[in-house]
Amino acid sequence: MANKILVETSARHVHVTAETLEILFGKGHTLTNKKDLSQPGQFACEEKVTVKGPKGAIKASILGPTRPADQVELSLTDARTIGVANVPVRESGDIAGSGACILEGPCGSVELKEGVIAAKRHIHMTPADAAELGVSDKEIVCVKLETARPLIFDDVVVRVSDKFALAMHIDTDESNAACAFGTVYGSIVK
Amino acid sequence: MANKILVETSARHVHVTAETLEILFGKGHTLTNKKDLSQPGQFACEEKVTVKGPKGAIKASILGPTRPADQVELSLTDARTIGVANVPVRESGDIAGSGACILEGPCGSVELKEGVIAAKRHIHMTPADAAELGVSDKEIVCVKLETARPLIFDDVVVRVSDKFALAMHIDTDESNAACAFGTVYGSIVK
Numbered sequence: 001m002a003n004k005i006l007v008e009t010s011a012r013h014v015h016v017t018a019e020t021l022e023i024l025f026g027k028g029h030t031l032t033n034k035k036d037l038s039q040p041g042q043f044a045c046e047e048k049v050t051v052k053g054p055k056g057a058i059k060a061s062i063l064g065p066t067r068p069a070d071q072v073e074l075s076l077t078d079a080r081t082i083g084v085a086n087v088p089v090r091e092s093g094d095i096a097g098s099g100a101c102i103l104e105g106p107c108g109s110v111e112l113k114e115g116v117i118a119a120k121r122h123i124h125m126t127p128a129d130a131a132e133l134g135v136s137d138k139e140i141v142c143v144k145l146e147t148a149r150p151l152i153f154d155d156v157v158v159r160v161s162d163k164f165a166l167a168m169h170i171d172t173d174e175s176n177a178a179c180a181f182g183t184v185y186g187s188i189v190k
Numbered sequence: 191m192a193n194k195i196l197v198e199t200s201a202r203h204v205h206v207t208a209e210t211l212e213i214l215f216g217k218g219h220t221l222t223n224k225k226d227l228s229q230p231g232q233f234a235c236e237e238k239v240t241v242k243g244p245k246g247a248i249k250a251s252i253l254g255p256t257r258p259a260d261q262v263e264l265s266l267t268d269a270r271t272i273g274v275a276n277v278p279v280r281e282s283g284d285i286a287g288s289g290a291c292i293l294e295g296p297c298g299s300v301e302l303k304e305g306v307i308a309a310k311r312h313i314h315m316t317p318a319d320a321a322e323l324g325v326s327d328k329e330i331v332c333v334k335l336e337t338a339r340p341l342i343f344d345d346v347v348v349r350v351s352d353k354f355a356l357a358m359h360i361d362t363d364e365s366n367a368a369c370a371f372g373t374v375y376g377s378i379v380k
Contacts, residue, residue: 076366077267089339089369149279150344176266177367179279
């Protein structure tokens with residue numbers, strides 16, 4: 001396998017619990033799959049929510065399926081725009097002490113005391129991918145993008161699972177910093 | 191001299207001609223210096239304008255002094271937010287065929303058929319700095335930032351003038367992608 005990794009830009013999005021989903025969209029509501037994502041079982045939803053901070057609000061799509069905890073993934077530009085302070089750069093699921101916000105849906109709102117993060121850049125891959133690329137789960141690597149705004153991202157965490165598909169995820173700030181638009185590939189450099 | 195370059199984040203801003211300034215702020219208006227910038231003679235102004243695109247509007251400060259041409263420097267996140275298409279990554283002054291917008295001030299508005307760019311990352315330096323760092327005007331270098339989101343920016347253009355002071359300028363997308371907050375230094379890597 002060539003050292004050629006699809007680089008996908010994650011727009012701001014929200015993961016919700018089944019309980020939060022019902023508060024925001026009404027009793028018994030279930031998520032509506034709008035589009036399957038690269039990671040098996042993950043999908044963008046028709047449902048959008050408003051993420052409110054002290055200085056403003058922005059719309060974000062929910063990504064399904066529901067999860068054990070609410071989590072809002074913003075770019076640091078977004079966080080500043082709506083005035084949410086203390087948004088750490090974290091891996092998904094690591095939300096202790098992260099930013100606060102209010103989620104608003106058509107049927108109600110939920111106050112999150114924590115859960116707002118900027119996603120740490122990462123590469124999803126299968127064990128077979130990891131073996132072929134010579135990396136392991138949780139390894140930190142650099143990834144070079146030869147785009148119109150070329151750069152090398154350091155501190156990219158490798159995440160290995162047989163439930164994943166090979167793709168690197170960056171947020172919109174990172175994508176704009178690299179002009180990583182359209183179909184873009186990166187390569188691991190050590 | 192150590193290979194240690196101050197990395198400054200340029201927030202979105204606008205450069206205006208004397209003529210545009212009068213349309214936006216009234217006949218005879220002159221710019222009010224709010225804060226001197228790192229580059230000698232350049233200053234942030236009290237005057238703010240609204241930059242309008244097809245999908246929205248944002249406020250931006252004017253940077254003085256006035257210039258021979260109007261120029262709007264946005265992040266690509268900003269450009270997307272207000273719906274300005276075809277915003278190229280360019281060096282300051284290179285605006286032919288760049289993005290369009292409307293500038294609004296308290297006394298009037300000006301339609302720019304071009305002038306909206308995302309600034310190409312660059313390093314200002316004096317001839318003495320260039321000699322010590324072993325680089326020359328217009329040279330393209332890489333700059334490493336060892337921040338909370340470390341990375342190496344490629345395609346950084348060196349700009350040498352005895353009117354400059356040593357500083358690298360990146361936009362807010364690039365700054366967020368690197369967590370280049372507070373006083374941050376980078377180093378040239380070749």
